[in-house]
Amino acid sequence: MIRLLQLELRKILPYKMFWIMLGIYVFSMVFFFYGLPSLIDYFSLRSDTPEVKLLKNFLYNYPDIWQNLSWAASLRFFIKIFLGMIMIVLVTNEYTYLTVRHNIINGLSRTDFVMSKIYLAALFSLVATLFVFIMGFILGMIYSPGVSVNSFFSKMNFLAGYYIEILAYLLFSLMIALLVKRAGLAIGLLFVYPIIEIIVQQKIDEDIQPFLPVNAINHILRTPNTSLIQFKSPEFDVNLQTGLNAQDILVALAYCGLFIGISLWVIRKRDL
């Protein structure tokens, strides 16, 4: 595993495009987290609900900050899509440059080729989780009124949830990249597929909805019910999340297995 990961790093670390895309990812995450209060202001001006405005004061408080930030980082159309794009570009490059052949000819097995990308997805997920942790640490230290050991650690399991969610998402991106082999098409699908799923879920039974792939991935972290939004008002009767749910995680892990299975199947069956 270490050897395959080393190979991957040898391929990507000197690759300028990788650093540019990673830069965009980090920048948008930092900017988004730092700017969340302003965004809340913006929405509260439009929605006339004072409660939303109140949220701002609790946003960066320990322990809720872990849940708030990991949820914000996992929104399906935003920050994580940059990570998915990095994954897709790195995989489709191997087809554009035909280096997938080069890898196999020089002695990598087809399985090893896919496994090295899976390890890469796991590493990226770890780095992404670390980013959220660092942002939570810095913003919390600045804005959280009181810091105790208990409040600092108590909701950190949301970071673990975030890790699984990003991993599942990156494995989904990997599978798309291996299936279509072209960067443009794969990135297009990464954007379009979640939209398709939103349309599909309107037509199907409510019980099945959470089991659609992108929904399932996103279901680990839902709209947070942090200390603030613990009220119920007629207009605000949404099922908000208070803690991680074991079933959600199991479903996401099952999807990870499915994405890996399809990726391996596709690489074994095809001419390269």
Next chain:
Amino acid sequence: MKDIVLSIRGLSKHYGSITAVDHLDLEVERGSVYGILGPNGSGKTTTLGILLDVVRPNSGSFNWFGGLPEKTQRKRIGAILEVPLFYPYLSGWQNLKLISEIKGLPGNDIDQALETVGLAERKHSRFRTYSLGMKQRLAIGATLLGTPEVLILDEPTNGLDPRGIAEIRNIILDVASRGITIILASHILDEVQKTCSHVAVLEKGKKLFAGTVEQVLNESQWVELAADNMQALQLALKNAEFVDNVLEEGDKYIVKLKKPVSQSELNRYFYNLGIVLNHLALRKQSLEKYFLELLDKS
């Protein structure tokens, strides 16, 4: 006993309705330089692609080194398939380092490989900036890493200038002299004739011939004949039972013999018929003639 490095049995590959490789059988002995000859689109690259696990065959099987596990096999093979494949944004050195790691080599022979193919000075330039000849030479350099047992070269002189072709040929001969088995696919007959010990001829994925180059050159003999009375000579050739085929070339006949006949025998034969030869020369058949003949027959 023969030491077989590679044996192929009944290999077939279809692309839709097109048959690229058609029930191919082949055996390659250790230490031979094996030329796979055929016109463009005859299935050479597809065959090599299958042998390197890049292309999936529809049927048949092949066996490297008497059946080693898949992964260890290819680490003992150095190969170029069609075009040089490298990461364009990595330097020549970085590319070879990556290959060393894939093969599980320590990587202490990278500089030497770059030296051999004359790229030492440009080793830190990105692959993207290399000329076609340099790319091709880097590809050859990559195959030399870790001293492979078998070298697979698919059209290694494609797109090179005459000097580049000569350089590559020298590298191949040098490698062959070290006892490394070489499998060389080419549509250039001259290249095969000059470098190979064995040859297989493919057309539309079918094997038309396989054997030693020597065998091809000796399989049938050609002689050049001319006489004062060319009409009488022509008539005599028509009736002679040892003659297979007659071609006219300038002011002489090129005659293919069914079996080897000595020059004095030939001379006597025609003299007895009252024909005086003014030109008689044995001609070693070139691979090209044989090749074209095979393609004509198929």
